[in-house]
Amino acid sequence: MAHCTRPSVNTHYIGRRHYHSNGDPPRILITGSLGQLGTGLARLLREKYGIENVIMSDIVKPTKDIVKSGPYVFGDILDFKCLQEIVVTYRIDWLVHFSALLSAIGEQNVPLAIRVNIEGLHNVMELSKQYNLRVFVPSTIGAFGPDSPRNPTPNITIQRPRTIYGVSKVHGELLGEYYHHKFGLDFRCLRFPGVISSDTQPGGGTTDYAVQIFHDAIEGKDFECYLKPTTRLPMMYIDDCLRSLWEMLVAPEESLRRRTYNVTAMSFSPEEIVSAVRKHFPNLSVSYKPDSRQYIADTWPEVFDDSEARQDWGWRHQYNLEAMCQIMFDNLHRQHQLEATVAR
């Protein structure tokens, strides 16, 4: 695997300070865990803290493999009592709150996005305060808007997003910081760029095209892109995203000058990822048909400035565009071979 920078320095000082004083690891609940980020995070945290200490939850019926992999419970973010019961029954210490409607799908059902992204977050904040949980809530490049500087977009700047997704995420950042200052809640938040992964399909965002291109290339399909060829957005490979999340979760209090940090790995446009993919699949056929997602992308950052995360808690990405293409095709080839073997 090609690395474009040295690995994070953070692991040197993480230690076991975040374990209980009797040596027990933290017990962690993940909401919305059957989406694009949740299964990978559960895998990573279970490797670190043990299978039984990481509880996956969602409102979706799980596959057999998920059930076999460790604890999974029904958890509706809109039902406070249901969440309370999980936290008490499983003696939860940390909560990673993934449940959300993403940018494109949120615009299609604004009332539901308000319920899930805003009311759901209120439940999570109150619950975390009541049970003294450390809580991680992801934000996004979508928390910025057309009035923000787009290249680069610093950690602190104007935030006037034009999607309900972005509005709900700014609300989450501010509410979390308010609970931190007012009640001492251990709130931690990273603003992620578009995340690219091979094991789960993305959930209805503006950056999904950058995942779709890999599937179309490997399946020999034509790739139709809903953004213009030159639309540049910040992006990150999932391993970097999940590692940044874990590093933020365990960062010592004294290293955090802020509760909300930008993190990123690269920025590219559709025409640039097409060139990178064509190094593996030279015959990939591509057409461009911009739709409503173009309006969203036009208001988002082009290049994300994550220098504060790099400075304060040692954030370093490992995957650039080339390294990400390589690992995506390696993973997808492996999955296709496995599926072919099972089908035989």
Ligand SMILES: NC(=O)C1=CN([C@@H]2O[C@H](COP(=O)(O)OP(=O)(O)OC[C@H]3O[C@@H](n4cnc5c(N)ncnc54)[C@H](O)[C@@H]3O)[C@@H](O)[C@H]2O)C=CC1
């Ligand atoms: N995937 C990405 O590129 C990025 C994701 N993020 C954030 O990371 C988090 C996770 O993202 P993804 O996994 O990509 O999202 P996703 O859309 O793939 O998954 C969201 C999950 O939330 C669940 N959900 C919906 N309504 C629910 C309810 N009432 N109760 C409980 N769960 C419910 C869904 O069933 C789904 O499994 C989100 O908060 C998202 O905003 C931030 C930036 C980039």
Ligand SMILES: CC(=O)[C@H](N)C(=O)O
């Ligand atoms: C960048 C995000 O938050 C997400 N992938 C989306 O496009 O909505």
